[in-house]
Amino acid sequence: MATVAPxxxxxxxxxxxxxxxxxxxxxxxxxxxxxxxxxxLGGVIVVTMLLGAIFAGVLTPYGFSQTSLRERFIxxxxxxxxxxxQLGRDLLTRVLYGARISLYVxxxxxxxxxxxxxxxxxxxxxxxxxxxxxxxxxxxxxxxFPPLLILMSIMSLLGPSVxxxxxxxxxxxxxxxxxxxxxxxxxxxxxxxxxxTRALGSGHARITLVHILxxxxxxxxxxxxxxxxxxxxxEASLSFLGLGVPPPYPTWGGMLxxxxxxxxxxxxWLAIWPAVALSLAVFGFNMLGDALRDLLDxxxxxx
Amino acid sequence: MKRYILRRLxxxxxxxxxxxxxxxxxxxxMPGDVVTRMVEGQAYAPTIEALRKELGLxxxxxxxxxxxxxxxxxxxxxxxxxWTRQPIxxxxxxxxxxxxxxxxxTILVSVVLGVLVGxxxxxxxxxxxxxxxxxxxxxxxxxxxxxxxxxVVVLPSIYFKWTPVWTYVPxxxxxxxxxxxxxxxxxxxxxxxxxxxxxxxRSALLDVLRQDYIRTAWSKGLPERVIVLRHAxxxxxxxxxxxxxxxxxxxxxxSVIIEAIFRLPGVGLFFFEALTRLDYPVVQSVNLIFxxxxxxxxxxxxxxxxxxDPRIRY
Numbered sequence: 063m064a065t066v067a068p069x070x071x072x073x074x075x076x077x078x079x080x081x082x083x084x085x086x087x088x089x090x091x092x093x094x095x096x097x098x099x100x101x102x103l104g105g106v107i108v109v110t111m112l113l114g115a116i117f118a119g120v121l122t123p124y125g126f127s128q129t130s131l132r133e134r135f136i137x138x139x140x141x142x143x144x145x146x147x148q149l150g151r152d153l154l155t156r157v158l159y160g161a162r163i164s165l166y167v168x169x170x171x172x173x174x175x176x177x178x179x180x181x182x183x184x185x186x187x188x189x190x191x192x193x194x195x196x197x198x199x200x201x202x203x204x205x206x207f208p209p210l211l212i213l214m215s216i217m218s219l220l221g222p223s224v225x226x227x228x229x230x231x232x233x234x235x236x237x238x239x240x241x242x243x244x245x246x247x248x249x250x251x252x253x254x255x256x257x258x259t260r261a262l263g264s265g266h267a268r269i270t271l272v273h274i275l276x277x278x279x280x281x282x283x284x285x286x287x288x289x290x291x292x293x294x295x296x297e298a299s300l301s302f303l304g305l306g307v308p309p310p311y312p313t314w315g316g317m318l319x320x321x322x323x324x325x326x327x328x329x330x331w332l333a334i335w336p337a338v339a340l341s342l343a344v345f346g347f348n349m350l351g352d353a354l355r356d357l358l359d360x361x362x363x364x365x
Numbered sequence: 366m367k368r369y370i371l372r373r374l375x376x377x378x379x380x381x382x383x384x385x386x387x388x389x390x391x392x393x394x395m396p397g398d399v400v401t402r403m404v405e406g407q408a409y410a411p412t413i414e415a416l417r418k419e420l421g422l423x424x425x426x427x428x429x430x431x432x433x434x435x436x437x438x439x440x441x442x443x444x445x446x447x448w449t450r451q452p453i454x455x456x457x458x459x460x461x462x463x464x465x466x467x468x469x470x471t472i473l474v475s476v477v478l479g480v481l482v483g484x485x486x487x488x489x490x491x492x493x494x495x496x497x498x499x500x501x502x503x504x505x506x507x508x509x510x511x512x513x514x515x516x517v518v519v520l521p522s523i524y525f526k527w528t529p530v531w532t533y534v535p536x537x538x539x540x541x542x543x544x545x546x547x548x549x550x551x552x553x554x555x556x557x558x559x560x561x562x563x564x565x566x567r568s569a570l571l572d573v574l575r576q577d578y579i580r581t582a583w584s585k586g587l588p589e590r591v592i593v594l595r596h597a598x599x600x601x602x603x604x605x606x607x608x609x610x611x612x613x614x615x616x617x618x619x620s621v622i623i624e625a626i627f628r629l630p631g632v633g634l635f636f637f638e639a640l641t642r643l644d645y646p647v648v649q650s651v652n653l654i655f656x657x658x659x660x661x662x663x664x665x666x667x668x669x670x671x672x673x674d675p676r677i678r679y
Contacts, residue, residue, distance in 0.1 A: 100503075202376075203383035206656040206663075210618025211636065215648050216391065218640045219399060295509055299622060302511050303637070318515055320625060326519045333519050337512035345507035 094357055101353020107346030115165050118158040126159040127151065127310035135329045144335050147317075148325045153332065156312035157339050163313045164343060167224065168294045171232035175293075176286050178236030183243025184278065187251055188270055198244075204237050210299060217305040227306050231293050239285050246281045250274050280358040288351035291344045298340055314340040369671055377664055384656045389430050392649050393422075403643045409447045420646075443650040448642050453650045456635060463631035466536065467554075467623065468616045470547055472609060474555025475562055480598075480605065482559070483566025487601075488593055490571065498563065505560030510619060514553045514626045531628050550627040554619055558612070565608050569601040610666045614659050 096102065114121065130150035138145045144153035186197040213234060220226045250256070251274065259273055298315030300306035307313045317336040326333040392399060400416050403409045410416035421429050436442035443453040479502075486498035521527040529549050536543040573579065574597055582592045617633075624633035632651065639647035 199376075199379050199383055202380045203387055203656075206380065206384050206614075206659045207387075207652060208614040208617040208655050208659065210615075210621060211652055211655060212391075214621070214637075214640060215652055218643075218648070219391070219645075298509060299511060303622065303625070305640075315511075318512055323515065323518070323626075326515065327522060330519055330523055333512075333515050337509070337516060340512055341504075341508045344509065345503065348503065348506055 098353040098356065100349045101356075104346045104349025104351075104353065107342055108350055111161050111343055111346065112165065114158050115162040118155070118162055121158060122152060122155040124152040124155040126156050126312050128155075135325075137329070138331065145329065145331045147329065147332055148322070153335055156317060157314070157335055160312045160314045160317065160336065160339065161343070163224065163307055163311055164294050164297065164340075167228050167231065167297045167307070168290050170228040171235060171293045171297075172286050172290050174229065174232030175235035175239055175289060176282055178233060179239035179243045179285070180275070180278065180282055182236070182240035184247045184270055184274055186240065187244045187247035188266070188274065194244075197240075201237055201241055204234075205241075209234065209296070213296065213300060214303065214305055217300055222301075222305055222308040224307055224311065227297060227300060231296060235289055235293055239289060242281060242285055243278055246278050247274055250277045284351065284355045284358055287347065287354050291347035291351065294347065295340070295344055314343075366671065370668060373664065373667055373671075377660060380660055381657060384660065385434055385653060386430075388649055388653045388656070389433065392645055393426065399643075399645055403447070403645065406643045407447070409643075437653075443654070444646040446639070446644055446647045448639065448644045448647075453647055456647075457632060457651065457654060460630060460632045460635050462536070463533070463629055464617075464620050464624070464633055466543075467547055467551055467620055467629060467631060468613075470551035471555045471558065471616060471619075474552050475558040476605070476609070478556065479559040479562025480566050480602070483563040484570060484593065484598065486563070486567045487570035487574065488589075498567070502560040502563040502567075505557050505563070508557055510554050510557040511622045511626065513557060514550070514623060517549065517553050518626060529627060533628070533630050547629070550623045550629065554616075554623050558616075558619075561608060561612075562605060565604050566601060569604045570597060573597045573601045607666070607670075610662065613662055614655075617655055617659075 118126075128151060130146070133142070133146050133150040134148055136142055136146040136150075142152050142154065144157065146152055147156070182197060182201075186194045213230060216230050217227060220230065256269060256273055259269060264273070297306050298313065298318075301313045301315030302318055302320060304316075304319065304321060307316060309316065314336040318333060318340075322332065400420065400422065401413055404413050404416050410419060417423055421432065433444075436444070441454060443457070445451065446453055446456060449456065482498040482501060486495045489495050518529060529546075533546060534542045570593075574593075579592060579597055582596050587596075620631060621633035621637050623629070624631045625637045628634070636648065636651045639645075639651070
């Protein structure tokens with residue numbers, strides 16, 4: 063029989079300096095975020111855009127649909143920093159209010175998309191079997207359509223409006239993103255702790271909401287951030303074709319619009335500034351999303 | 366292998382059926398009566414009832430669906446355009462080469478540019494050229510292609526008195542003139558699509574360059590050019606090819622906007638004009654044809670992979 067060696071009393075005095083400092087996770091994310099200059103740049107652009115959108119009414123003295131026929135096609139001046147358009151509306155005002163519409167549609171659509179993707183993705187993965195097979199064939203069929211074509215068709219049938227485009231883009235993005243959520247939920251479902259909690263008597267609702275959902279959250283946050291730039295760009299493409307946000311609401315896509323092409327030969331700034339604003343916004347959200355993915359994706363941790 | 370092919374083929378049928386149901390249902394379930402707008406907007410028929418009857422909307426939905434699908438499957442009849450009163454398939458087939466040529470040139474531009482910058486970036490990792498290449502990729506990702514297209518149409522005509530050619534010449538009539546017309550739209554679209562290709566080339570090549578067989582090639586004393594271009598790039602291009610396959614729907618969608626801006630008489634312009642003229646039978650059929658093409662293309666890609674890499678199993 064093996065004799066147990068008498069244990070020496072463990073030393074309780076731990077040298078505090080040798081312990082790794084523990085920080086809350088968000089501080090950790092914040093510190094690592096600062097090491098991503100492009101991500102920070104993206105964040106700065108996004109915050110600037112947010113501020114511009116919120117304070118558009120304070121920042122300019124003009125209304126976004128305030129016309130002045132005596133001041134048509136004015137180039138950049140002290141009164142109109144970016145010039146005016148064919149109806150004498152101030153371009154800077156419209157670019158600022160355009161940010162408001164872009165963000166409104168973008169955030170609205172992405173919120174809807176995330177909800178839908180989470181519900182469909184987790185349900186499909188958790189239930190498996192026929193439910194999964196049916197839902198996934200629906201997603202397959204939807205993804206076969208070239209996105210712009212089917213969205214143009216739907217918007218043409220529904221008629222352009224801010225609410226319609228938000229709903230349509232949200233549902234479309236939600237169906238697409240549900241694939242990603244499903245694949246993550248599938249791998250989480252196979253973990254032994256899920257089996258454990260089931261053995262302890264947890265019901266379906268508890269398993270999906272308390273155990274699977276929190277583990278899918280990082281994926282949802284990352285998909286939502288990168289999805290924002292896609293949604294903003296798609297809204298702009300549809301508005302460009304006259305199928306998105308209807309006039310007189312200013313949107314960057316609508317300001318570039320196909321039907322306004324003739325005016326741009328007279329006043330090229332009408333094409334330049336909305337394009338610059340749109341590119342900056344997409345750039346900002348892309349960079350922020352990339353950085354967030356590096357920080358939140360557990361598979362990339364430590365790289 | 367045989368089982369995989371059968372299973373993969375078996376998945377195509379329900380997908381195609383669902384695709385057709387979505388297209389069919391979309392036109393009928395949307396709020397806002399399509400027929401009323403077709404009559405009031407374009408006067409396609411004297412009365413709403415007449416057009417409803419002509420479109421077969423007075424019969425039960427399942428009967429309409431079966432008739433529509435039956436016509437397509439049995440007779441290749443995709444319906445008639447209300448604007449031109451011509452069979453939709455004829456117009457599609459006639460215009461498709463333009464869209465195909467535009468897509469092929471666009472892919473060519475984006476692959477040449479993306480792979481070139483990607484290779485330089487990977488081989489000279491963390492150098493100035495790598496940094497510039499990555500900035501280029503991010504910019505290409507951020508600039509919307511329709512914005513760039515508008516600027517390319519408008520700015521040179523103001524500052525250099527240069528405008529793109531608006532009258533289209535088919536390839537069969539004058540190949541050189543035809544290429545000259547398509548080059549500008551294909552370059553504009555291709556440049557903005559080169560970003561993702563550059564990024565994936567760079568990361569795939571970096572992965573491959575760290576593998577053992579590349580080290581062996583180095584120790585054999587092969588020159589860098591041979592190692593990178595002949596040994597590494599071949600394997601690094603596999604994800605590039607699958608990325609292009611995945612992005613085909615984006616190229617089709619983009620062709621609508623590019624063709625509308627540059628007035629190219631392809632399927633994209635056909636679709637866009639049909640939408641503005643409320644010519645919904647065309648909208649319905651073009652959506653269906655493109656979706657079926659995408660399904661077929663995905664099938665072909667998957668089967669090619671299974672053929673090339675016997676490890677792939679469903």
